[in-house]
Amino acid sequence: MPSVFLTRRYTFSSAHRLHSDALSAEENARLYGKCNNAHGHGHNYAVEVTVTGAVDPRTGFCCDLPALDAAVKRSVLDRFDHNDLNALPEFARLVPTGESIARLIWDKLKAEGIPLDSVRLQETRDNFFEYRGER
Numbered sequence: 713m714p715s716v717f718l719t720r721r722y723t724f725s726s727a728h729r730l731h732s733d734a735l736s737a738e739e740n741a742r743l744y745g746k747c748n749n750a751h752g753h754g755h756n757y758a759v760e761v762t763v764t765g766a767v768d769p770r771t772g773f774c775c776d777l778p779a780l781d782a783a784v785k786r787s788v789l790d791r792f793d794h795n796d797l798n799a800l801p802e803f804a805r806l807v808p809t810g811e812s813i814a815r816l817i818w819d820k821l822k823a824e825g826i827p828l829d830s831v832r833l834q835e836t837r838d839n840f841f842e843y844r845g846e847r
Contacts, residue, residue, distance in 0.1 A: 716774040719762040722784050724793035727754040728808040760832040787820040810841035818843045
């Protein structure tokens with residue numbers, strides 16, 4: 713049976729600082745610029761979660777929307793919204809770049825059994841990050 717793709721959009725606000733302990737202060741400043749500010753900064757993120765599956769002839773849906781919403785709320789929104797990402801255990805050894813956040817969201821939702829096609833994270837008007845798993 714053919715697959716259909718469904719994308720849901722969610723929003724959360726978080727603070728972070730781009731800084732790597734593996735780099736010198738000068739390297740961090742050069743690489744991350746103003747995003748290396750010791751006090752951090754915040755973003756209003758939008759995350760688009762795209763799932764795929766066959767259309768259920770009984771419901772007409774390709775996924776269980778309440779289950780998807782609950783998984784995103786539990787694994788992403790409740791965890792990241794209004795938090796300092798650097799203070800979360802997930803980022804103890806990971807710089808919370810958009811790339812890292814998108815991949816972490818993927819990993820969390822995949823662990824929930826969500827049939828993912830992609831995770832797209834919008835950090836600013838101009839910065840988008842998309843992760844599609846190991847292909």
